[in-house]
Amino acid sequence: MRAEILAVGSELLTPLRSDTNSLHLTERLRAVGVEVAMRVTVGDDVALLEAAFRGALERADVVISTGGLGPTEDDLTREAAAAALGRELLRDPGILERLEARFARYGRVMTPNNAKQADLIAGGRELENPRGTAPGQLVETEGRMLVLLPGPPREMEPLFEGEVLPRIRERAGGTLLHTRVMRIASMGESAVDDALAPIYRRYVAVSTTILSQPGQVELHLTARGGSRDEAEAAIEPLAEELRRRLPGSFYSEDGRELPEVVAELLVARGETLALAESCTGGLLAERLTALPGASRFLEQGWVTYSNRSKTELLGVPPELIESRGAVSEEVAREMARGARRRSGASRAIAITGIAGPDGGTEAKPVGLVYVALAGDGSETVQERRFLGGRRPVRFQSTQTALEMLRRQVLGLES
């Protein structure tokens, strides 16, 4: 089964508003095995809207529109959909009565323009909208389904969930698509794909997609099944082979991001952490404290941007900064040692590097970052050369630090 979504409203074609309804519908339809083949955003223009409905009805089994059902003259979805189907609009006395009662309840007189919200496409049925004045509509025609939903998400979502999705799911045969997301922070996209493609290509019942951003690669494994458990059972043998191929590399298979995984690991092991950040300027602390509960493991953090603060706050010898430079393996190591010693935490991370865009030299280019990790009797420093602008360099630095920490705590190789 294929669906198309029409998001209606001129405001959605400006940079000021974004169409979140379509994303929500796409996700919910996908969960019952219905693929969205096309998504259209169209302004408040009745001819364009009619063309959009006509095209969608030619191609898709289910056509869902959101928006344009209100009382103003810009609300043209009913008219356009009726015209595309070649059907009339009929004013429904029951809906009209409820509209009037609703206005009376709020002590207001209903203005005449509101009456058009009671117009139903001939042969269609009302989808009652308890949260707003504009009801939705559902028309079944030659094996196709046309659904008109109101635009505000708080009205649209319950209507769709309660009145529309069960019908679509029944028609779609009751199967659903489920996706497991497996994440890696320690390898680049092509290295991951080289290692894993020969494996996942053999699993034809599971569709595998690789998505990457600097510092992170995600595998999306999708399978169809009668239930989530059935889909998971289809995915697991592939996931197991992938894990065997890259042991320890998948830091999460359940949607958690790296800071959350590391935070839970530290809490579970009773470990505490201190941070000394130079080029990341607090980003690592921010990522770890964006989730609640960081106080259970985070002792303290320093943002030591200046050389003076590296010396005064962390005890890095000034002559070491002088001889090796603030961006060096030795200074990173001393920063981590100082942070651990002064905080009393069981582990400490230090990051120093050149985030750019300025400050690079031939010997120490923009993107050069040292991440040091001091633990109980163990110290590691990694030198990395990240590509991209200031933001990706900083983000990748924090990913590297968190992954080093995860591996050190778990006793994995770095």
Place this chain on the structure above:
Amino acid sequence: MRAEILAVGSELLTPLRSDTNSLHLTERLRAVGVEVAMRVTVGDDVALLEAAFRGALERADVVISTGGLGPTEDDLTREAAAAALGRELLRDPGILERLEARFARYGRVMTPNNAKQADLIAGGRELENPRGTAPGQLVETEGRMLVLLPGPPREMEPLFEGEVLPRIRERAGGTLLHTRVMRIASMGESAVDDALAPIYRRYVAVSTTILSQPGQVELHLTARGGSRDEAEAAIEPLAEELRRRLPGSFYSEDGRELPEVVAELLVARGETLALAESCTGGLLAERLTALPGASRFLEQGWVTYSNRSKTELLGVPPELIESRGAVSEEVAREMARGARRRSGASRAIAITGIAGPDGGTEAKPVGLVYVALAGDGSETVQERRFLGGRRPVRFQSTQTALEMLRRQVLGLES
């Protein structure tokens, strides 16, 4: 002139990827007075794609597609666009040669599938893409313009800006829409609108929109003109009245966000800054160091999550934390004093609060935040009660801190 945008790629129809290209193009087209009438997202299906191109070419003066120009078998934009126009694809020897040279430069052999990136729609011209292998294409037909652009934003945006927009602008008759964005961090949306709506409603040649997020209100003033200067001249009298109504409140009128404005102010005045963050956990440091050049004013930052670290690192008396609580005006003040004293910076900010979701009590609910600012002979503490979840509470805390700092440095009332 009307434009339609086609975003091509099955991944854009999943919840995994969002189509940022269309938003960018909509904004840039709007700037030259071209309205986007419809926006379509379509998967890698040649029949659907062809239907989408055909419909768009019937309705719009300018049709722009992004994506689907790569070398894989999922990349079908060229084929679909050619079919919709009823034209052939012709392999261009010049492009082919450059493709091969590009591969050779990176020491790789070009696989045969790459050759189709050299296929041009008959009568079209290449838009050379210096940042990727897939060139764009431009076809002019019966007064209409069809543009195929690559999907990666870093390839798409310069191609569009350099090769496409000047042509569209010329056709559109040279007028443009220009928007000035005026930002306020110290007031809520309804207070801003109550104060300013009576003014901006009188200016009919300028369209004014208010957008808000927690901690920030933006006014978008848009006018049409033959040039940016002409549009600015139409906007300025309104802007001047708005400034007179809320003196000192607009922290920026040129797109800069608050951290950038504050950073430039500190550098211009030769001021230095130290930060002591509890509930914001490094977010303020992160926001100030996300821009280059923070080393010119940022002395150092502390993330003092635990009570112990507030005492050890900032010298907050433990008995004060005991008697008043870590989230209190007195502790915020001592944190700021300690940060200023220990850093030697000319100003210091301290933030302590309850970001939630847990940790609130009746007397000290989630969202209660104290922001303290210690300067040269002046101290200010603000108590705020922010709404929303952990993220908006943290963000609003940093906005409040930055706005307090801006006002203190400028000598404005808090």
